[in-house]
Amino acid sequence: MLSVIATGGKQYLVKTGDVLKIEKLPTEQGKPIVFDKVLLTANDDGSNVAVGTPYLDGVTVKAEVLKQGKARTVRVEKFKRKVRYHKVHGARQRFTEVKIR
Numbered sequence: 149m150l151s152v153i154a155t156g157g158k159q160y161l162v163k164t165g166d167v168l169k170i171e172k173l174p175t176e177q178g179k180p181i182v183f184d185k186v187l188l189t190a191n192d193d194g195s196n197v198a199v200g201t202p203y204l205d206g207v208t209v210k211a212e213v214l215k216q217g218k219a220r221t222v223r224v225e226k227f228k229r230k231v232r233y234h235k236v237h238g239a240r241q242r243f244t245e246v247k248i249r
Contacts, residue, residue, distance in 0.1 A: 152188040153209050159187065162209065162248045172242040175213050181246065183209040211246040218242055 150163050156171025175181055186207045190197040198204060218240040226235040 150188075150190045150192060151186055151207075151209050153183045154185040154187060154203075155183055163192070164248055166248045167214065167245065168248075169219075169243040169245050171244070172216065173213070173244045175244070177213055177216060179213050180249075181211050181213055183211065210249045212249060213244060214247055215245040216242070217245065 150161065152159055152161050154160075155173075158171070160168060160170070162168065173181065184203075184207075186200065186204045186209055187202060188197065188199050189204065189207060198207075200207075219242075221238045221240050224237045224239065226237075227233065
């Protein structure tokens, strides 16, 4: 079963058993989580497609939280030539790793 869910301002195409990293959610490791913003569902072969406007009523996708963590450091560099301006800043995005049930 394929589904398109919306979380963290993004849309993800998921199926049973998928592991994905999404924007950090306020939940603990090992706890179940339910995504109720489902935009589309279909069978694996592409038949029986249901499209929401914008979301499907009464359809949910269940997942389990595997891990809370931080992504790799992203370096942001500002540089202006001839004026000796150089600034480097690093940031690490927090994420939640979930497994679709």
